Amino acid sequence: MCHCRINHHPYFSFAFSLLTCLLAGFMQVMAQQPSWNATGSLGTARTQHTATLLANGKVLVVGGFSVVNPCCKIAGAAELYDPATGQWSATGGPMAPRFRHLALQLANGKVLIVGEAAINAEIYDPDTGAWTTAGNPGVDFLDPEGVLLTDGRALVTGGFVAGSGFIAAKIYDPTTNAWSSTGAMNKERFLHSITLLPDGRALVAGGVSGQPLRTTEIYDPATNRWTLTGDLVSPRAGHQAVLLANNKVLIAGGVGAIEDDFASAQLYDPATGRWSATGAPTTLRFQHTLTLLPNGKALAIGGFSDNSAELYDPSTGRWTLTAQLRAARQNHTATLLLNGKVLVVAGNSLSLSPPPETIFSSAELFDSGAPSIANVSAASFAAGPVAPESISVAFGANLAANTQTAGELPLPTELAGVSVRVRDSLSVERLAPLFFVSPGQVNYQIPSGTAGGQATVTVTSGGGVLAVGGAVIANVAPGLFSANADGQSVAAAVVLRIKADGAQIFEPVAQFDAELNRFVAAPIDLGPASDQVFLALYGTGIRFHNGLSAVSASIGGTNSEVLFAGAAPGFVGLDQINVRMPRSLAGRGAVDVELSVDGRAANNVRVSVR
Numbered sequence: 001m002c003h004c005r006i007n008h009h010p011y012f013s014f015a016f017s018l019l020t021c022l023l024a025g026f027m028q029v030m031a032q033q034p035s036w037n038a039t040g041s042l043g044t045a046r047t048q049h050t051a052t053l054l055a056n057g058k059v060l061v062v063g064g065f066s067v068v069n070p071c072c073k074i075a076g077a078a079e080l081y082d083p084a085t086g087q088w089s090a091t092g093g094p095m096a097p098r099f100r101h102l103a104l105q106l107a108n109g110k111v112l113i114v115g116e117a118a119i120n121a122e123i124y125d126p127d128t129g130a131w132t133t134a135g136n137p138g139v140d141f142l143d144p145e146g147v148l149l150t151d152g153r154a155l156v157t158g159g160f161v162a163g164s165g166f167i168a169a170k171i172y173d174p175t176t177n178a179w180s181s182t183g184a185m186n187k188e189r190f191l192h193s194i195t196l197l198p199d200g201r202a203l204v205a206g207g208v209s210g211q212p213l214r215t216t217e218i219y220d221p222a223t224n225r226w227t228l229t230g231d232l233v234s235p236r237a238g239h240q241a242v243l244l245a246n247n248k249v250l251i252a253g254g255v256g257a258i259e260d261d262f263a264s265a266q267l268y269d270p271a272t273g274r275w276s277a278t279g280a281p282t283t284l285r286f287q288h289t290l291t292l293l294p295n296g297k298a299l300a301i302g303g304f305s306d307n308s309a310e311l312y313d314p315s316t317g318r319w320t321l322t323a324q325l326r327a328a329r330q331n332h333t334a335t336l337l338l339n340g341k342v343l344v345v346a347g348n349s350l351s352l353s354p355p356p357e358t359i360f361s362s363a364e365l366f367d368s369g370a371p372s373i374a375n376v377s378a379a380s381f382a383a384g385p386v387a388p389e390s391i392s393v394a395f396g397a398n399l400a401a402n403t404q405t406a407g408e409l410p411l412p413t414e415l416a417g418v419s420v421r422v423r424d425s426l427s428v429e430r431l432a433p434l435f436f437v438s439p440g441q442v443n444y445q446i447p448s449g450t451a452g453g454q455a456t457v458t459v460t461s462g463g464g465v466l467a468v469g470g471a472v473i474a475n476v477a478p479g480l481f482s483a484n485a486d487g488q489s490v491a492a493a494v495v496l497r498i499k500a501d502g503a504q505i506f507e508p509v510a511q512f513d514a515e516l517n518r519f520v521a522a523p524i525d526l527g528p529a530s531d532q533v534f535l536a537l538y539g540t541g542i543r544f545h546n547g548l549s550a551v552s553a554s555i556g557g558t559n560s561e562v563l564f565a566g567a568a569p570g571f572v573g574l575d576q577i578n579v580r581m582p583r584s585l586a587g588r589g590a591v592d593v594e595l596s597v598d599g600r601a602a603n604n605v606r607v608s609v610r
Helices: 014-020 259-263
Strands: 035-039 050-053 059-062 065-067 078-082 087-091 102-105 111-114 122-125 130-133 145-148 154-157 169-173 178-181 193-196 202-205 216-220 225-229 240-243 249-252 265-269 274-278 289-292 298-301 309-313 318-321 333-336 342-345 363-367 374-377 391-395 418-423 429-431 434-437 441-445 453-461 464-473 493-498 504-508 510-513 518-521 532-540 551-555 558-560 562-567 575-580 589-597 605-609
Touching (some): 059 342, 193 240, 202 249, 298 342, 374 464, 391 464, 418 441, 518 605, 551 562, 551 575
Antiparallel strands (some): 050 059, 102 111, 145 154, 154 169, 169 178, 249 265, 289 298, 333 342, 342 363, 434 441, 493 504, 532 575, 551 558
16 A cells, blocks of 8 residues: 655646636725615524624524514524625524524534523534534523634633523533533623633623622633633623734723713723723613724624714724614624625614514625725635635735736745735734735735634735735635636646556646647546556645544545645645545546545545546
């Protein structure tokens, strides 16, 4: 059996060209004023639901109340929003209807929901649309808050239990599908906030324990313990929190000891462990949302059924009103999409007297007016996650004044005056190595060490921002290169034939057809039974897999042994997958090559077998 690693060879010297001459074309997004625009409505009206951005760019909405007067009916159906069409579609519903629950996307792209209406937690699989149980956390709590830790476990904290706040916190481990307890928090609380800090610890702030709290505390995964940190400037509950690009935590709105706390904001500095006041929002906010935008500003939306929205600028510490919502709403959700827009979904109006409050099925999009980019795998060009050290493409408009290609290694972080910065979910920003820049696209490598979760990609020139977009970072995001750089035709690959006497012969799987002006398959001859034939595929987003046993391939529907999957020698960001070609493929002609890594499917490419 051959377990060799196939090194680079003249037959596939075209690989570097594929990295710098990718799919031509771009998406034009012109600058405009901030605005709200209607988009498709949900099939079921709902409030106090959850909305989760999936790795494929769609948004999963689960649960919530669909009727509150008379009280109460829970929306059992789940729905998916597709930004490409602006429409919703039904997907599998959870096994137990839920409201005021918690939803967290896990590192594997699945979604964990836990809380109200059932003790058992559940997992949603975007690939199948099905739900499975995720064990019993031991508490049926209402309004929990949680974050995904850097080690892939989910931390769930607090919530309303049996008439009071919950003092314990729970950890869900996806690798074992089991729950465990952390050390007890220092104070029981609900209606609090939780924020993952850049060092991987989690900050819990405020909440209610009989009355609004000033206390804040930090969970350290390394010790599994909670320690108190600086008190809030004033008590706060029902507020919203975001981690800013400067590593400080902003909280805004909520209920305090006095009415003015509804319209105040505070900043936490992890370096000092202290809170300080910052500029006050222009209006009272409760049951609102707070979303960090790609430009570093924070967008506060609605609350108290207000139709206003405002932006917090960390550089000035001030809030300014922006375009108004199309409908005044509270208990809605706000989700930052990969195109930089914010999707606001459903919620309810506030009625202090008849008629009863309205539950919305409508949704709307906030467009900041800033030029945006779409970030995709340079191999598959498909909507979905990208991985650290993988090769990505940003499509946009006016990204560079001219075209320039990197001419040597190491790759530069500036070409034609253009740079790309990637800020990850821990607010760590890194410069990206660049392969190629042009007015319509930039080919770059996701920097090493980029943390998982939602990231912001910024294209700059001369210190100014040209365009901004989002990306979901996953440990693996397999994509296979095709010879025509379209992500679907003949594979960018090479065949290694090992003869009975040990001689090694490299053969192409693609040849250029001048008449068609594209690559076509060069049929692979499996030869006599004494020949061993291996297919070396080229892709990206594969190298950080969980072991070779987690990598599988099939050719023409036939399972094929994977001998190697890792970084391709001599190339930046390029991965190589060596697969033994089964002899049963002889005479099959054109066949699909399928690859799965850690349960994530790559795009299919094709080869031909004589």
